[in-house]
Amino acid sequence: MTMTDNRAIEVEGLRMRYGTDDVLHDVTFQVDRGEVLALLGPNGAGKTSTIEILEGFRMRSAGRVEVLGSDPAHGDEDWRARIGVVLQSWRDHAKWRVGELLAFQGSLYEPYSTAQIRRPWDVDELLAAVGLTEHAGKSVKTLSGGQRRRLDVAIGLVGRPELVFLDEPTTGLDPKARRDFHSLVRRIRDDLDTTVLITTHDLDEAGKLADRIVILTGGRIIANGTPDELARQFVGHDEISWVQGGERSVQYVADSTAYARELFARHGGEISELELRRASLEDTYLELVRSAETSADQLAEVTR
């Protein structure tokens, strides 16, 4: 086995094809243990296909995939017990009481308890951790959208997984529920030392939660790095503008500080109303997606 103990996920040359449609082309990335990785991309980029292959719910067309040391296509129940899956919100188990459902789900993890990791998580503690203590006796269908999503996370965590998959977990949540959800994910990372793979189409969310971001567009990885690295590495052009001789000029430059120093050294007092806008990660993301789509379009033109 090539994987080190420190690797939670290893994906190499992953391809997925539905009929004649390629949705993933040669996708390669790794996730280290304890890391929060966001798989970021617009709708239809192949995020859900990727995460479902990693969860063992979907067969890949080609490539090598290892999740916690096993091929998910042949993951047994022991492997399954070490993984938490937070599904996009469904209406399942609507008639069940919140505490009852967690206790039932937890009971299935009992045989997989080890000396290092006691499984399952105590239901009362878990309810407190996701802020649902006072809803324990309520039926699931009476929960609000945000509460329901926190229950989904609790179900994903009840077996004390070493790795959690969150597929578009905040779609449809209001801003407050979203913020609560983000702080819950940060707690999972900080307190439990759990590896997290989250998919999202929201850059802001990825930037807030992830240690590292992998950007997927049109089934290809176009960027992979920390939020800071991505902002620096790509585009990275700050907008600098000033007024000289009554006229406003705008420039896009990589190193705005050096450019400003140069500008003052050359023109001194003639420069006024200097404004500087740093390249935000959002600009970077939109730029990357746009250029990836353009080149894909061009490719389509060429091959037509």
Next chain:
Amino acid sequence: MSGATTAVRSGIRRGLIELRQAFTGMELINQLLWPVATLVAVFFLRDLPIGDTGYELGTIILPGALGMFVALGLLLVVQQLAADREDGTLLRAKATPGGIRAYLVGKIVQISATILAYLAILLVPGVFLVDGLDLADPVSWVTFTWVLVLGLVATQTIGAMLGSLIASPRGAGYLSLPVLGLIAISGIFAPITGLPEWLQWIAQVFPVYWLGLGMRAAFLPDDAVVVEIGESWRLFETAAVLGAWAIAGLILAPIVLRRMARRESGSSVAQRRERALQRVG
């Protein structure tokens, strides 16, 4: 304790929780509807004589209806499987170690218990409505028990297969039509010997007829056999046909269920939900 044992134990727990949900609040009214409607039919038909046999129709219908409700377990399995696939319950089970096994054990427990409840709802008031049932004889209950057990296994395993092959709750709804047709030709509400012979042959392929016959054999006095095919209770044939269906179901259902479960994923649930929303919109 091994994963498999835990899954069975958790499955029983799951079945009991679902059973409680099935018999509380508004659900209870739904559950009572069909057994009570059947009792009403028995009540109105209780004095209607069958030719010159000396037996009344209600007396024949009541035990046959017990068999029919065992057979309806098939529809319950199909409907619940379809609903549980659409709302993601099954996917949740798949994401949990031993979850699918626990889910299936839970279904068997819950649906078998639901059917026992139907039978009690029918039989307890029913014995006061009709005369001539043979309830005191222990042999009646022995026959009842084996017919019941074979019937539950046969109809639920077939139901699980059909439920795996049918994609949507709507498809599951369509399935109730042929099942009701089968009940109509299976001698539950009128002696099968009054039907054309080719219909009798069709009915005898399926478990519904044999469940009705087995229950009549259990609870009707021996001389009521005159309205049956060949004027015989045909207990051996009953055991053979129900047993064959049960064995076929036990062999095939796990294969079909595994195949169905393998194909469940978040996006397949999402697709189904989108289709469901389109139907509504």
